[in-house]
Amino acid sequence: QVQLAESGGGLVQAGGSLKLNCATSGLPFSTYSMAWFRQLPGKDREFVAMQTKGDERTEYADSLKGRFTISRDSAKNAVYLQMNSLKPEDTAVYYCAAENSMWPSRAMYNWSYWGQGTQVTVSS
DSSP: OOEEEEEOOEEEETTOOEEEEEEEESSOGGGSEEEEEEEOTTSOEEEEEEEOSSSOOEEEOGGGTTTEEEEEETTTTEEEEEEOSOOGGGOEEEEEEEESOSSOOSOGGGOOEEOOOEEEEEEO
């Protein structure tokens, strides 16, 4: 059974940092591309970042480049999202996702496995 479990969310002041963790089990981690999405209040879920399997290429939503960094640790079967210089508009539920594809698209329907999400709240 595949499981993805996010942690590390919480309340932070604007300008602060958080590091989200996503622990995985039940899938051969090294053969999956991993991603983070987020869902802002009242909005659709949107792409944040991905790191592909194999070459571990990274992609980011244009608006988040330079502030967010995705990384993965194959020894721990985990993927991380370091978020710096947080803004109130980053307030959202953050989800990790996994897909067995070398070149997954950014569309959420292309991702097979999802975690339950972790809330990030940035106060002004």
